[in-house]
Amino acid sequence: MKASKPEPKQSAAQRIEQALVLEIGAGALEPGQRLDEVGLATRFGASRTPVREALSRLTAQGVLVQGERRGVFVARYSREELSQIFEAMHEIEAACARIASQRLNLLARSEIEAAQANCIAAATAGDREGYLLANEAFHLAIYRATGNPYMADMALEFRRRTGPFRAKKFVTKADLIASANSHQNLINDIFSEDSATASNGMRTHMTQSFVDALKAN
Amino acid sequence: MKASKPEPKQSAAQRIEQALVLEIGAGALEPGQRLDEVGLATRFGASRTPVREALSRLTAQGVLVQGERRGVFVARYSREELSQIFEAMHEIEAACARIASQRLNLLARSEIEAAQANCIAAATAGDREGYLLANEAFHLAIYRATGNPYMADMALEFRRRTGPFRAKKFVTKADLIASANSHQNLINDIFSEDSATASNGMRTHMTQSFVDALKAN
DNA sequence: CGCCACTATTTTGTATACAAAACAAAAAGT
DNA sequence: ACTTTTTGTTTTGTATACAAAATAGTGGCG
Numbered sequence: 001m002k003a004s005k006p007e008p009k010q011s012a013a014q015r016i017e018q019a020l021v022l023e024i025g026a027g028a029l030e031p032g033q034r035l036d037e038v039g040l041a042t043r044f045g046a047s048r049t050p051v052r053e054a055l056s057r058l059t060a061q062g063v064l065v066q067g068e069r070r071g072v073f074v075a076r077y078s079r080e081e082l083s084q085i086f087e088a089m090h091e092i093e094a095a096c097a098r099i100a101s102q103r104l105n106l107l108a109r110s111e112i113e114a115a116q117a118n119c120i121a122a123a124t125a126g127d128r129e130g131y132l133l134a135n136e137a138f139h140l141a142i143y144r145a146t147g148n149p150y151m152a153d154m155a156l157e158f159r160r161r162t163g164p165f166r167a168k169k170f171v172t173k174a175d176l177i178a179s180a181n182s183h184q185n186l187i188n189d190i191f192s193e194d195s196a197t198a199s200n201g202m203r204t205h206m207t208q209s210f211v212d213a214l215k216a217n
Numbered sequence: 218m219k220a221s222k223p224e225p226k227q228s229a230a231q232r233i234e235q236a237l238v239l240e241i242g243a244g245a246l247e248p249g250q251r252l253d254e255v256g257l258a259t260r261f262g263a264s265r266t267p268v269r270e271a272l273s274r275l276t277a278q279g280v281l282v283q284g285e286r287r288g289v290f291v292a293r294y295s296r297e298e299l300s301q302i303f304e305a306m307h308e309i310e311a312a313c314a315r316i317a318s319q320r321l322n323l324l325a326r327s328e329i330e331a332a333q334a335n336c337i338a339a340a341t342a343g344d345r346e347g348y349l350l351a352n353e354a355f356h357l358a359i360y361r362a363t364g365n366p367y368m369a370d371m372a373l374e375f376r377r378r379t380g381p382f383r384a385k386k387f388v389t390k391a392d393l394i395a396s397a398n399s400h401q402n403l404i405n406d407i408f409s410e411d412s413a414t415a416s417n418g419m420r421t422h423m424t425q426s427f428v429d430a431l432k433a434n
Numbered sequence: 435c436g437c438c439a440c441t442a443t444t445t446t447g448t449a450t451a452c453a454a455a456a457c458a459a460a461a462a463g464t
Numbered sequence: 465a466c467t468t469t470t471t472g473t474t475t476t477g478t479a480t481a482c483a484a485a486a487t488a489g490t491g492g493c494g
Contacts, residue, residue, distance in 0.1 A: 011446090011447065011448090012447080012448070013447080013448090036475090037475080037476080038475085046448075046449085047448060047449045047450070048448095048449085048450090048476095049266075049447080049448055049449065049450090050447075050448065050449095052270070052476095052477090053269070053270070053273050053447095056270050056273055056274055056277075057273055057274060057276075057277040058277075059274075060273075060274040060275075060277040060278055061277055061278075062370075070455095070456065070457080070475075070476080071475075071476085081367075084364075084365045084366065084367050084368075085367050087316075087365055087367075087368070088365060088367040088368045088371060091308075091309075091312040091316075091368070092308075092309075092371075095308040095312070099304075099308075147301075148301045148304055148305060149301065150298075150301050150302050150304075150305040151301075151304070151305045151308070153279075154305060154309075154371065228476090228477065228478090229477080229478070230477080230478090253445090254445080254446080255445085263478075263479090264478060264479045264480070265446095265478095265479085265480090266477080266478055266479065266480090267477075267478065267479095269446095269447090270477090287445075287446080287485095287486070287487085288445075288446080
């Protein structure tokens with residue numbers, strides 16, 4: 001997974017990869033659904049080659065999975081697997097929060113706050129799509145506050161993997177607002193600049209997120 | 218190395234990917250070195266297509282990097298980047314050790330001990346190649362002791378990324394023996410089944426590993 | 435001798451073609 | 465009617481061909 005660079009010219013493969021990540025993240029593609037190479041090729045107005053490349057990379061990232069029977073599928077996880085994935089994500093997010101709390105600077109603070117403002121705006125507007133993006137940006141801001149792009153990439157990768165499952169818990173406007181409120185507590189914990197507080201705050205947030213996701217899946 | 222499944226038939230792309238991972242992990246390919254598609258293709262007796270797929274997946278995993286100027290390169294990291302990568306790895310490994318210490322069972326214990334026995338054997342024999350493999354197996358055994366394959370995959374991914382840099386510190390027989398001894402302390406800490414002891418033990422091991430790697434790079 | 439334009443060669447990305455394998459379906463035999 | 469064999473279709477993996485971009489040369493001209 002790469003840090004989003006301003007690439008003026010994008011290869012078709014990258015374009016397709018990005019589009020698929022977005023669709024999967026938003027839950028537009030159901031877990032377990034098969035991705036047809038030729039179908040995608042015609043849909044994106046390309047040939048199978050770049051499609052194949054995109055799929056290959058996404059499987060390498062764990063977003064897709066290949067060979068359950070045949071073909072490439074949106075990763076579908078059992079309750080147990082989901083639990084394991086969330087455990088791993090839990091650890092990473094907690095570590096990110098801890099490190100971020102130790103390295104907070106004015107810029108990071110303002111980025112996190114700005115992202116949270118967008119979350120609140122989208123939540124009160126009931127804009128589901130917008131909230132999903134704002135939510136991702138919010139967590140990304142925390143990741144970046146670690147000052148460690150590798151931690152950030154790893155965390156983002158898990159966020160993408162679990163995207164389809166977390167997306168299901170965001171349906172009503174109340175869901176969005178609840179999530180945004182949870183963010184606020186998290187911000188307070190991280191801004192306390194105390195390692196344990198930040199870490200535990202994130203663990204609480206993640207546990208809640210996990211419980212909700214399990215209910216919806 | 219992936220969970221070794223009995224794959225009777227392996228696609229050329231997978232074969233190439235595995236071979237490259239091995240070579241890079243052993244340090245046979247220098248960081249920063251360019252990988253020529255056609256060169257690899259002829260070398261593996263295949264066409265560019267499967268080579269391309271392998272390279273694409275390896276870049277997605279961060280083992281390779283593309284577009285510094287042009288082409289695909291073995292990832293080369295600055296001191297600062299290396300430091301960040303090791304910090305991330307540090308966190309993951311510590312989390313693995315902690316979780317493993319809480320879930321230790323007889324099977325996991327024996328696997329770890331068996332792997333360590335191989336490490337000692339390779340070290341006393343001065344078998345560098347063998348030690349690299351045994352060492353990887355040893356850490357893999359710890360990862361697997363977490364009972365969480367996703368944690369294990371993530372840890373393994375970082376291990377691969379840092380492979381070329383860690384490999385440089387294993388030159389003399391004394392290096393191997395020192396590493397094996399360090400393993401022994403780590404085992405004691407993990408087998409204590411105390412979270413903090415296990416976690417700190419791994420942090421110590423990783424810090425040592427990091428210091429050595431920095432010296433060599 | 436140095437600089438710029440222009441050409442040639444390499445290299446990447448994509449499209450298409452083809453072979454082999456997997457799956458589905460129909461036909462034959464018991 | 466049920467199994468097994470055979471045939472046909474879809475799908476995957478790989479090879480090759482081609483176009484566009486990038487780098488490296490080459491030569492002219494100051």
